[in-house]
Amino acid sequence: MFLASLADLSRLQFALTAMYHWLFVPLTLGLGFIIAIMETFYVRSGNEFWKRTTKFWMNIFAINFAIGVATGIILEFQFGTNWSNYSWFVGDIFGAPLAIEGILAFFLESTFFAIMFFGWNKVSKNAHLISTWLVAIGTNLSALWILVANAWMQYPVGMAFNPDSARNEMVDFWAVLFSPVAINKFIHTVTNGYVLASIVVIGISAWYLLHKREEEFARKSIKTSAVFGLVSLLVLIWSGDGSSVQVAKKQPMKLAAMEGLYKGQTGTPIIVAGILNPGKSVKNIADNPIKYESEDAFIFKISIPQGLSLLVDRKTNTFVPGIEDILKGGYTYLDKDGVPKTAPPIEERMAKGKLAVEGLALYQKARLAGDEEGKGLAYTQLMDNFDHFGYGYIEKPTDVIPNVPLTFYAFHIMIMLGIYFLLFFIITLYMEKKAIISKHRWFLYLAIISIPLVYICSQAGWVVAEVGRQPWTIQDLLPVGAAVSGINPGAVRTTILLFFILFTALLIAELGIIFKVIKKGPGA
Template sequence: MIDMDVVALSRLQFALTAMYHFLFVPLTLGLSLIMAIMESVYVMTGRDIWRRMTLFWGTLFGINFAMGVATGIVMEFQFGMNWSYYSHYVGDIFGAPLAIEGLMAFFLEATFIGLFFFGWDRLSKLGHLTVTWLVALGANFSALWILIANGWMQYPVGATFNPDTMRMEIEDFIAVIFNPVAQAKFVHTVSAGYVTGAIFVMSVSAYFLLRGRHQAMARRSMAVASSFGLAAALSVVVLGDESGYVTTEHQKMKIAAMEGMWHTEDAPAPFTVFALPDQDSQSNRYEVQVPFALGLIATRSFSRELPGIIDLVDRAEDQVRSGLVGYQALLDLRADSENDAARELLAEHWADLGYALLLKRYREDILEASDEEIAQAALDTVPHIAPIFWSFRLMVALGFYFIAFFALAFWLSSRGAFERNRWFLHVALWSLPLPWLAVELGWFVAEYGRQPWIIEGVLPTFYAVSDLSVWDLVLTIAGFVTFYTLLAIVDVWLLLRYVRKGPSEPEPQQGSAATGNGPQGPGLRHATAAYKE
């Protein structure tokens, strides 16, 4: 029998390390493009202030990148340590995108980030700009391949089960790469990273303006971040809608859980703005709905129904029974590999085999499962509704806040009015944690919303764990929490140190202008320097 304490602790350990790692990923994505844009302006204009801006934000990028690498490596080892059956069952598929990510993206980014920091005096302006854009390209390629791997877990295309090896194997790698779920997740996730980078630049720049320091750099940084952030925030909402549409196509239970939709509604379904989901009674209390909105957004039609949770549970029960037929055929085939009838029967039902494995939580001999156990296994396909329901709504609310924030920032930037609106600078400063909250909520909805599956419809989460004891997991969780807490302290200390230090100052001018003597007095010298900036 499955030890559910081991499963719960394994999930907790991976969730802690994954969500901690993702504190660094979105800022890496956002800052990489922002510093590339700033260096592009430097190359086009020759103004040294843009070079100093690129170096300053690049230093913060480098700190964040190092922390992301340190925490990301641990996650990959966890697949073998905590999820050994998962690694055995789908390692050939899941490992391929991760290997390509290391070879194509991470090595590209890691190699050129050294040239970014140490190549300013060794490369031409155009050569160094190329390096900076390659760093940004590497960061985005890294996200692409990781999200291809994750997208396959959400929608396992291009692969089939081989009864001879008892593993999933790739049939069509192109289908894995162009998985619609993976592509939708990629564009939505990187756009969220761009918003994070833009908010970070806005917040730090607001801090400088409020303190009256590095004002020329801060104004220019806010101008770049406001326009870049507005485009990114609009993209997040638009591409989030596309991600939701794809989820409707391939993960119907997740959509129903996100919306707290217990019963199938007449098309087009209403969108529930507010409710208190009650999982025990399978109903919502105090619902506030917008008619037709969900159906139009999720299906893009007036006539297509969205199935409710209860109807999806009924479908899952049929799939459990179908999976049992496939399981019996698999046993027959294992006993006699030449049994063509069993092979054909398995081919018919293998897609539902994972649903039959849900019964392993209740009994070893699942072919003897009772009707009550089958019904319970089907009910297990429903995740906990309330956390998903409210996490999704808070994430969406933050997305619309970012649009309003950057639209206002763009308007103020166009009027050169940041310093005349100090209240906005305070808003920008205190908005710093919000994009991280939004991206963590997004990952929580994506991952928690597909439970009980580690691979949607194919492999239950509890079936994928390693043979570990509870104390193995308790001790390693304590170790990870301690180590990651120390890393967090170091990261925050380094970021604060370099933010307080600020960007490098321009070199003093030579001659009488540098001392303020002669015909160029202090006022004229400062005016000339400001004009050059």
């Protein structure tokens, strides 16, 4: 049956709720700062125009914020309800950022939210402005902690396995907080929010210009957002480049899926655009190798020679392993300490993983029996093979390959749209400077169409990050199948349906309200 396994259903539920949540969060992340900048203009100039403008965007922010909060609570508790094994296995590390997020970030945003929205008549102008900035900072701080936690799942550092408690435990908080993956992920994700919010503001403002309404409001909103958006996009591109370097080092299979790279080579080209050949199925690597070999990877492609090597290692002749290379092993890579090593085949990693799991079982048995010597031997067996622990749960080598088409297309859609937005911001700023935006209806339509495009781009980014790392909840340590709760698949099917109905209804409500607010306009 389709999606019969508990792990698939739990993944679907998490994906559904996370994607809904991510429809609202990026706008909050970016709009918070745009509002704060506009209110600063108001406080500095005393011009009531800026207050009116601030309040209009604040209204949009509030509607979006509420539904972001509603969809967010599910995500936090879902780690427990649907991923209970995961919650124990790494809760010692993963839970801490979540708790700190609550204490340091959520209270900041929720407390000052009250002043931001209800305090115009109750506190001074400056106190209100500070509150608005604190809400913006609070939303971004909460993003920091959850992204640190997510980055740790992609690149687990700063921890040690404790065989007595059968879990991973944190030993270096700073390594978790400042891991290069975490830093890149945070910058990349929040700047994505800033770009998204800027496009939304420009798109809505364009609608006013199209209807010849609120010209001053629209033009000044466009100008503020285009500057903010362009600067953010440049940082976004820079952090994206950093992310690709990290993925190449830490998650080579994800990179191979992102690029549809089945066979690696020195001086690997980068795919600019392409259509994958559906006949080239990774399942056939084991099931039908002759068919697999006979099929080309692409039906059509445009590539830049040596581009991928250059991107991930800044050298044109670097070998980038493809899916087959990772399965077979034998290529050279740098380990966590930067030492060159030869990659083992996945089958070998599976065998070592099974030894690690067996070592843990023997350790537990010896501990209960009070057998110190047995404990020592079992501990050595476990720790010698611990880097491969998660592979002990893998049934066949091809199980470590993520969904290639989904990852590939999501990645390339994200990149293409990213390039489009760069051009879009440049054109916007140019036209705004020349004061010709209102005259070009094509541009106004383009700005409105860009709103759904930026959401697609943002969602695609998360698809790359999360689908590309499958089958791991924690890279190399815990696959999704071993992380789920012991619940009935039927229960998860029911909650998926309930979430889908509820969140869709709320999304329709949110859009309905926002459209009405926009139609009414800032002058209302």
